Each structure stands twice: as C-alpha cells, then as structure tokens.
Amino acid sequence: MKHVQVDVAIIGAGTAGLAAYHAATAAGAHTAIIEGGDYGTTCARVGCMPSKLLIAAADAAHAIGKASGFGIHVDGIIRRDGREVMDRVRRERDRFVGFVLREMQAIPDENRIRGRARFVNNHTIAVAGHTHLTAKSIVIATGSRADTPDAFKALGDRLIISDDVFNWRDLPKSVAVIGPGIVGLELGQALHRLGVHVVVLGHGGGIGPLNDPEIRAYAMATLNEEFTLEPDAHIAATLREGDRVAIRRAGPNGIQQTDYFDYVLAATGRTPNVTNIDLHQTTLKLDAKGVPLFDPATTRTVSTDGASPVFIAGDAGNFIPLLHEAADEGGIAGKNAAFLALGKQATPGLRRALIGVVFTDPQIGIVGGGFHAMKAGTFATGQASFENQGRARILLKNKGLLNVYGDLVTGRFLGAEMLAPGAEHLAHLLSWALQNKMTVTQMLEMPFYHPVIEEGLRTALQHLDSKLHGN
Amino acid sequence: MKHVQVDVAIIGAGTAGLAAYHAATAAGAHTAIIEGGDYGTTCARVGCMPSKLLIAAADAAHAIGKASGFGIHVDGIIRRDGREVMDRVRRERDRFVGFVLREMQAIPDENRIRGRARFVNNHTIAVAGHTHLTAKSIVIATGSRADTPDAFKALGDRLIISDDVFNWRDLPKSVAVIGPGIVGLELGQALHRLGVHVVVLGHGGGIGPLNDPEIRAYAMATLNEEFTLEPDAHIAATLREGDRVAIRRAGPNGIQQTDYFDYVLAATGRTPNVTNIDLHQTTLKLDAKGVPLFDPATTRTVSTDGASPVFIAGDAGNFIPLLHEAADEGGIAGKNAAFLALGKQATPGLRRALIGVVFTDPQIGIVGGGFHAMKAGTFATGQASFENQGRARILLKNKGLLNVYGDLVTGRFLGAEMLAPGAEHLAHLLSWALQNKMTVTQMLEMPFYHPVIEEGLRTALQHLDSKLHGN
Numbered sequence: 001m002k003h004v005q006v007d008v009a010i011i012g013a014g015t016a017g018l019a020a021y022h023a024a025t026a027a028g029a030h031t032a033i034i035e036g037g038d039y040g041t042t043c044a045r046v047g048c049m050p051s052k053l054l055i056a057a058a059d060a061a062h063a064i065g066k067a068s069g070f071g072i073h074v075d076g077i078i079r080r081d082g083r084e085v086m087d088r089v090r091r092e093r094d095r096f097v098g099f100v101l102r103e104m105q106a107i108p109d110e111n112r113i114r115g116r117a118r119f120v121n122n123h124t125i126a127v128a129g130h131t132h133l134t135a136k137s138i139v140i141a142t143g144s145r146a147d148t149p150d151a152f153k154a155l156g157d158r159l160i161i162s163d164d165v166f167n168w169r170d171l172p173k174s175v176a177v178i179g180p181g182i183v184g185l186e187l188g189q190a191l192h193r194l195g196v197h198v199v200v201l202g203h204g205g206g207i208g209p210l211n212d213p214e215i216r217a218y219a220m221a222t223l224n225e226e227f228t229l230e231p232d233a234h235i236a237a238t239l240r241e242g243d244r245v246a247i248r249r250a251g252p253n254g255i256q257q258t259d260y261f262d263y264v265l266a267a268t269g270r271t272p273n274v275t276n277i278d279l280h281q282t283t284l285k286l287d288a289k290g291v292p293l294f295d296p297a298t299t300r301t302v303s304t305d306g307a308s309p310v311f312i313a314g315d316a317g318n319f320i321p322l323l324h325e326a327a328d329e330g331g332i333a334g335k336n337a338a339f340l341a342l343g344k345q346a347t348p349g350l351r352r353a354l355i356g357v358v359f360t361d362p363q364i365g366i367v368g369g370g371f372h373a374m375k376a377g378t379f380a381t382g383q384a385s386f387e388n389q390g391r392a393r394i395l396l397k398n399k400g401l402l403n404v405y406g407d408l409v410t411g412r413f414l415g416a417e418m419l420a421p422g423a424e425h426l427a428h429l430l431s432w433a434l435q436n437k438m439t440v441t442q443m444l445e446m447p448f449y450h451p452v453i454e455e456g457l458r459t460a461l462q463h464l465d466s467k468l469h470g471n
Numbered sequence: 472m473k474h475v476q477v478d479v480a481i482i483g484a485g486t487a488g489l490a491a492y493h494a495a496t497a498a499g500a501h502t503a504i505i506e507g508g509d510y511g512t513t514c515a516r517v518g519c520m521p522s523k524l525l526i527a528a529a530d531a532a533h534a535i536g537k538a539s540g541f542g543i544h545v546d547g548i549i550r551r552d553g554r555e556v557m558d559r560v561r562r563e564r565d566r567f568v569g570f571v572l573r574e575m576q577a578i579p580d581e582n583r584i585r586g587r588a589r590f591v592n593n594h595t596i597a598v599a600g601h602t603h604l605t606a607k608s609i610v611i612a613t614g615s616r617a618d619t620p621d622a623f624k625a626l627g628d629r630l631i632i633s634d635d636v637f638n639w640r641d642l643p644k645s646v647a648v649i650g651p652g653i654v655g656l657e658l659g660q661a662l663h664r665l666g667v668h669v670v671v672l673g674h675g676g677g678i679g680p681l682n683d684p685e686i687r688a689y690a691m692a693t694l695n696e697e698f699t700l701e702p703d704a705h706i707a708a709t710l711r712e713g714d715r716v717a718i719r720r721a722g723p724n725g726i727q728q729t730d731y732f733d734y735v736l737a738a739t740g741r742t743p744n745v746t747n748i749d750l751h752q753t754t755l756k757l758d759a760k761g762v763p764l765f766d767p768a769t770t771r772t773v774s775t776d777g778a779s780p781v782f783i784a785g786d787a788g789n790f791i792p793l794l795h796e797a798a799d800e801g802g803i804a805g806k807n808a809a810f811l812a813l814g815k816q817a818t819p820g821l822r823r824a825l826i827g828v829v830f831t832d833p834q835i836g837i838v839g840g841g842f843h844a845m846k847a848g849t850f851a852t853g854q855a856s857f858e859n860q861g862r863a864r865i866l867l868k869n870k871g872l873l874n875v876y877g878d879l880v881t882g883r884f885l886g887a888e889m890l891a892p893g894a895e896h897l898a899h900l901l902s903w904a905l906q907n908k909m910t911v912t913q914m915l916e917m918p919f920y921h922p923v924i925e926e927g928l929r930t931a932l933q934h935l936d937s938k939l940h941g942n
Contacts, residue, residue, distance in 0.1 A: 048922055052865045057541035064535050070528035071555030076547010084542030323921040352918040394523045425896035428925050429903060431918045436907055447823040447902045450794040451519055454899050
C-alpha cells in the first residue's frame with residue numbers, strides 16, 4: 001500500500017474532473033486525479049459527440065427525401081449503408097475521445113492514479129488496493145451512467161442503453177426506445193431517419209425537457225408526423241421471444257397490440273455515480289438519491305460537522321447534466337478546492353444563463369429554465385409560429401413554435417421554450433440576452449438580418465412586447 | 472392636371488417607402504405615396520427572397536452529393552429539374568411579393584398615386600402628366616436598379632442582370648457571372664450547384680464584402696475549390712457569337728483562352744434611382760453620383776439654402792443597401808418628415824449595429840463594418856478556423872475562418888469578418904454583443920452550448936482576449 005499526500009484529490013477524469021485538475025493546478029495546488037474506468041469523457045465517448053454524429057447522418061438521409069420539394073430528384077434509391085454510417089460514428093467518436101486521452105496523457109504520471117476510489121474519511125481516499133491518498137480537499141467528479149431499469153432486465157442482451165448504440169457495427173431493423181427524454185428523442189428520430197423501424201414510448205406524457213404545454217403539444221404532434229411517439233404509452237408486457245422483444249401495449253385506439261423489435265433501448269435517465277465511493281465514511285449530507293448536498297455557487301458540499309473539505313462537480317452532482325456546465329463546475333470546484341487547501345476562502349464561480357438544446361429536427365431549445373422556471377402571474381408570453389416564417393419556408397423547414405417569456409413588472413426577458421429550426425442558434429442569442437439582463441424592448445432594438453430564422457424570434461418578441469406594454 | 476396638397480409625399484413604394492408611409496401616417500401626417508413602377512419591393516421581387524429560394528434548391532442538390540461522407544448513398548442519378556426549380560423560385564417569390572401588394576392595397580386609394588414622379592421644386596412633385604403634388608416634406612425612397620455595364624451592351628439579350636434570373640422558366644447550360652460581389656457570389660455558386668457551368672469573373676480582386684486580407688484569401692481558395700472564381704480576371708474580349716457569348720481571357724497560366732456561355736450575368740453593382748427625378752429642380756446638395764447628401768441619424772438631406780424639407784431612405788440614399796436598414800431608414804424618414812410637416816423637430820432614429828451576411832456556402836458574415844472599419848494600431852485580432860471545429864466536422868461543414876476584432880484600450884468587441892458555417896447566426900450573436908458594447912471578456916462569460924458552431928466563435932474570442940490582456 002502506497003501512501004500519498006496531496007493538496008487536492010480529484011475523483012474522476014471526465015469533463016468535470018479534468019477541468020477541476022487544471023483549475024486546481026493553475027491555482028498552485030499539488031493535485032492528483034484518480035480514474036477507475038476508461039479514460040475519456042461521457043460527452044465524447046457515449047454522449048454529445050457520437051449522438052450528434054448519428055444525427056448528422058440521419059439528417060443527411062432525410063434531406064435527400066425532402067429535396068424533391070425544391071425540384072431536385074433522385075432517380076434511383078437512397079441507400080443508407082448502416083455499416084458505413086456506424087463506421088463514421090465510431091471513427092469520429094474515437095477521434096474526439098483521442099483529444100481527451102491526449103489531455104490526460106499531458107498530466108504528469110505522478111499526478112495520475114488508476115483504480116476505483118473509495119472514501120475512508122473526509123480527507124482520505126483508498127484507491128483500489130494499492131494507494132492511500134490523503135488530501136486537504138477533495139473533488140467528486142465521478143459522472144453518471146445510463147439507467148438500465150430492472151423492469152427490462154429479463155430482456156438480456158436485447159436490452160441496450162445509449163452507450164451500446166455507438167458501438168454498433170451495423171444498424172438493426174427495429175428498436176423500441178423507452179423514454180422520450182433528450183436521449184430517447186435524439187436517438188429515436190435519428191434511427192428512424194436511418195431506416196430503422198422505431199417507436200418511442202414513454203410514461204407520464206413528458207417530451208424531452210419541454211414544460212410549456214403549448215410547445216409540448218406542438219412537439220408531440222410534429223414529431224408524431226414522422227415516427228411513432230407515445231409519451232404516455234401503456235405497456236402491458238415486454239417479453240423476449242428468441243432474438244426479438246415483443247411489446248404488448250394499448251394502441252391509440254385502446255386495442256391491445258403486440259409489436260416486435262430487435263432491441264429495447266432504455267433511455268430512461270442517468271444515475272449519478274455516487275453509490276460505490278463509500279460516502280457513508282464521510283460526514284457529507286446526502287439527498288434521497290444519495291447525492292451530496294452542495295452550494296452551486298461554490299460547488300462545496302455540506303457536512304454534518306462544520307465546513308466540508310469536499311466539492312462536487314458535473315453529472316455526479318445531478319445539478320445541470322450538460323457538458324458546458326460540467327466544465328464550469330469542474331473549474332469552480334478545482335479552484336475552490338485549491339484555495340481551501342492553500343488556506344484561502346472558497347469563492348462563488350461564474351454560473352451562466354441556462355441554455356438547453358435537443359438536436360432533434362426541428363430542434364428543441366430551452367432558455368432560462370423555460371416555462372417551468374416562470375412564476376404564475378408574474379410573466380407574459382409572446383409566441384411565433386415558424387409554419388409560414390419566411391426563411392424557414394424558403395428552406396422547407398417551416399415547422400416550429402416559439403414561446404418567449406417576459407417579466408410583467410421589469411419588462412425583462414426571462415426565458416423561452418421552442419421547437420424550431422435552428423433552435424441551437426436562437427437559444428444562444430436568447431441566453432446571452434438573458435445573462436445581459438436585457439428587456440424585451442432592448443432586444444427589439446438589436447439587428448435582425450433578412451431573411452433569417454431570427455426574424456421569427458423577433459415576431460415572438462414583438463408579440464411579447466405588446467403584451468408587456470399594452471400596445 | 473390634378474392639384475393635391477399633403478403633409479408628406481413619399482416617392483417610391485418599396486421597403487423604405489412603405490415603412491416611411493406607415494411611420495408618417497402613425498405620426499399623424501396626411502401622407503401620399505407615389506409609385507411609378509410595379510408594386511413590390513426589390514427584396515421580394517428580385518433580391519433577398521428569390522435569391523435565397525434559388526440557393527435553397529442549390530444547397531439541397533449539393534447536400535445530396537455530400538451525403539456519401541455519412542454513409543448515405545444515392546444508387547442512381549441526382550436530377551436537378553430546372554423547370555421545377557425555377558417554378559418553385561417564382562411561385563414562392565410571387566407569394567412573398569403578394570404580401571407587399573396586400574400591404575399596398577391596404578393603403579387608402581386617395582393616398583396612393585401611380586406614375587413617375589419628378590421634382591418641380593423642394594416642395595412640389597409632378598406625377599406623370601396627371602398630378603401636381605405639394606407637400607410640406609418629401610421622402611425620396613426610389614430604390615436602386617442593377618447595373619448593366621455599357622461594355623457588355625453589344626451582347627443584347629445574352630446580357631442579363633439578376634432580375635432576369637428569377638424569371639427564368641428553366642436553367643441554362645452555362646453562365647459567366649461578371650462581378651464577385653454579394654449577388655455574383657450567391658447566384659454564381661447556386662447556379663453551379665444546380666448543374667450550370669459557371670465562372671465568376673471580377674476586376675480588382677474583391678470578393679463579396681470582405682476586406683480582411685486573411686478572410687478574403689481563405690474565401691478565394693475555398694470557393695475556388697468548387698467553381699471557377701477569378702476576382703481579378705483579365706478579360707480581353709466579350710463577343711456575341713450566334714446565341715452564345717465568347718469570353719476571351721488570360722487563363723491562370725497566362726495563356727489566352729476562349730470559353731462560351733449561354734449568358735453573361737452582370738452583377739457589377741446597383742445604381743440608386745436618383746437620376747430621373749429632376750433633382751436639379753431642388754436645392755439639394757448631391758454627391759459625385761448625383762445622390763443627395765444626408766444625415767444618417769435623421770435621414771434629412773442637405774440643401775444649399777437652409778434646412779431641407781426632403782428626406783431620403785433605402786437604396787436611393789446608397790448608404791447601407793440592405794432590407795433591414797431600408798426599413799429602419801424608411802421609418803426614421805417617415806417619422807421625421809411628419810414631424811417637420813407638423814411643426815416639430817426632426818430627431819435621430821435608432822441605427823443598429825452593422826451586420827452583413829452573404830448566403831454562400833460557407834456563408835460570409837461581416838459585423839461592425841468588418842476589417843475596413845478598424846483603425847490600424849488600435850485593435851487586436853483573434854482567429855479561429857472551422858476546419859477541425861467539432862460541430863462543423865460532425866456536419867461535414869468544416870470549412871471556414873473567423874477573425875474577430877477588439878479594442879486594445881477598452882477591451883471592447885469591435886467587429887468581425889468570417890467565411891463560416893452558420894455565419895448568419897454567428898453574425899447575429901456578434902452584432903448584438905457589439906450593440907450592447909460588450910467587452911471580449913464579458914462575451915466569454917456568456918453561455919456556449921456543446922457541440923455547436925458557436926464554440927468556434929469562442930475559440931476566436933479566447934484568442935482575442937489573450938491578445939488584449941496578454942495572457
């Protein structure tokens with residue numbers, strides 16, 4: 001057993017952990033980073049990057065089918081070569097992962113420790129059987145994993161999670177996606193566009209991160225035009241039959257139907273990796289899911305016995321499980337862990353305006369926490385449809401609905417929800433405006449080029465402005 | 472001869488004229504609007520809208536060819552149906568023009584006057600032979616027309632301008648585009664992608680609105696990978712031979728070559744429509760091109776004998792010939808013309824941060840007047856390439872270069888030039904930041920999602936920030 005003493009120990013070498021390592025080191029702390037699994041971030045290995053690669057191929061196939069609307073025809077067949085599609089996804093994914101590996105390799109050997117970490121107490125970590133690490137402060141950056149619901153475990157290797165999709169060598173014929181959340185919608189639509197027979201089934205009616213009833217209803221109708229999306233399906237049974245899965249459920253007409261799929265893809269959420277690091281050996285306060293309570297401004301956890309020397313960042317904290325937030329949190333956690341180790345005060349870090357994007361087509365965009373974050377009676381809603389919006393119509397992408405929210409007292413822009421072409425871009429413009437505390441009137445004084453999707457945003461803002469100022 | 476007396480007379484019923492009419496009327500002025508040509512704006516009839524429609528079809532055809540990079544193959548041929556392509560362009564164009572016609576028809580008959588307008592003096596306009604109009608103030612909103620250079624007039628009906636393209640029933644086999652400005656680049660690339668043999672020839676080396684030598688050189692190389700773009704061609708002769716045009720020029724190797732085209736498309740610029748309204752009857756001061764001098768803040772012209780009662784807006788003023796600027800100027804001109812007629816003071820109107828977009832692929836974006844507006848020695852440049860930018864690479868759109876400029880003293884963002892995927896969106900984000908007077912450091916505190924094109928912008932801003940703050 002090797003005994004090591006450092007200023008800061010970081011558990012996990014994903015996006016948050018690496019950011020924490022660099023921030024702690026930059027702040028002058030002697031820092032060790034511990035990784036028990038494969039190197040590479042969730043985002044690069046099994047998250048943002050491979051999913052966007054799959055979607056890019058799917059959208060390319062879809063666009064060919066729509067080109068006839070412009071007078072561009074394919075005399076022949078569109079062949080979606082599943083092996084080639086998956087080969088590009090894996091090849092480019094590996095390239096992105098490679099950057100993370102290089103970043104990891106650039107860290108001096110003596111600061112990298114391989115093996116599973118477990119807390120011994122608030123200041124001590126045991127790594128595998130080989131190292132005993134004492135640190136003045138510790139950052140938990142253990143990430144999360146996709147859920148595999150017990151209800152489906154009898155399906156054996158026919159039950160998959162999103163991680164598995166990105167290791168496919170070819171595309172299957174049919175997939176039932178369980179869970180119309182962000183991952184389920186993105187992968188479900190992409191696989192459908194790649195020629196896979198897809199149904200997306202949920203429970204409770206939720207669609208992605210949407211909370212605005214109007215936008216959710218619009219998304220429901222729009223996505224259902226393309227593939228079967230039942231966000232409140234009534235699954236009676238899920239049975240393995242040979243190499244296939246039979247799903248029996250009440251169809252839209254109430255009559256039971258049974259459909260067969262090659263795979264069931266569980267996209268029911270992610271679980272923070274906090275259950276196997278022996279948090280019970282610490283004095284940290286945990287929530288019902290076992291996740292340490294913490295202050296998002298400093299990322300410092302809360303302990304039962306005075307100030308905690310432990311920080312938490314990224315998916316492990318189950319706060320905002322997005323790459324750019326994980327990177328921010330990692331930076332804050334690493335800096336503050338170093339400060340604490342070096343006898344300085346932990347300080348609040350920069351938290352940005354909230355932005356969320358789902359890369360469906362049309363895309364989903366959420367700004368400022370969306371409808372869910374609005375307080376009844378304090379806000380007005382402006383709306384714009386993209387069905388006849390000039391630029392959207394030119395591009396044959398004229399499907400979409402945007403709601404923007406503004407404060408009835410201050411006139412300030414508060415947030416937005418949308419299913420819209422180019423939502424990723426509109427969401428940036430809106431989240432910058434939100435962080436700049438702009439009023440809706442000020443936003444309307446900004447440039448809008450012509451013809452652009454942003455003019456649809458202007459229509460919604462004009463509608464909101466007229467409600468806020470009664471003209 | 473009918474004699475009519477009004478508060479405000481507006482010459483021209485395009486984008487600027489209509490905006491001026493509505494603003495003057497809203498301000499309480501009795502207003503007449505005069506149109507001598509067809510109703511409908513330059514933008515809707517022969518500008519932004521039909522060009523974007525043609526580009527949309529072209530990009531759809533191009534995307535099919537690129538889909539194999541994703542593993543999506545066309546087993547057969549891609550048939551670009553020229554008649555269908557042009558049919559959609561004209562049909563959708565007519566729909567957009569229809570909105571303008573309806574806007575025009577909503578104006579009371581007695582306020583609409585048809586016929587060519589000519590100044591009799593600063594306050595009086597003769598319309599065709601039928602009406603003598605006296606107004607307390609006047610707005611010139613006569614627009615502009617595409618140039619047809621004398622040098623090519625011998626080509627007869629083989630010489631065309633952009634207006635003609637949008638009336639085509641089918642696509643020709645070959646077109647030589649003269650002038651790699653905004654119109655020449657957009658139409659040249661679009662026609663190329665639609666299967667027309669295209670060369671784009673210029674004089675002097677300019678490429679669109681680009682002034683930054685790095686961005687211009689990059690655009691030159693990138694666009695030339697796809698079609699022949701010679702911004703400094705040496706055309707020795709242009710001759711009509713039967714139904715074709717022979718162009719003799721020095722090839723890249725210096726050897727003279729002769730190529731044959733169905734048409735020569737002159738895209739050499741636009742001329743303000745100010746030469747046939749008898750401005751010599753007024754006391755307005757004119758520039759060398761015969762365009763009245765005016766104050767962009769109020770749009771009020773300058774006269775040789777005291778305060779002028781004449782305002783000018785839109786392309787006629789030759790200031791910033793873009794739809795959204797024409798609409799702004801029209802609004803300012805109409806309001807101030809009304810104010811003057813009603814005995815109030817003309818006031819400065821809202822002028823927005825400068826934004827320009829060229830809808831090539833990759834798109835060109837210019838913010839804040841671009842490199843041309845920067846003063847040597849006062850600014851630093853940050854740069855980002857999109858060749859390996861994550862999101863761009865995912866989408867197989869990884870071509871592009873972005874330069875952002877910041878003030879060495881204040882740290883403020885000043886402007887940008889780019890050839891980049893999604894430049895229309897990046898340009899919005901940047902122009903809003905510019906109008907909000909943000910520093911580069913503040914911009915880096917804003918949200919950037921992952922993976923998005925906007926992360927390429929962040930790279931350029933980080934580069935700029937390190938130069939401004941020397942870290």
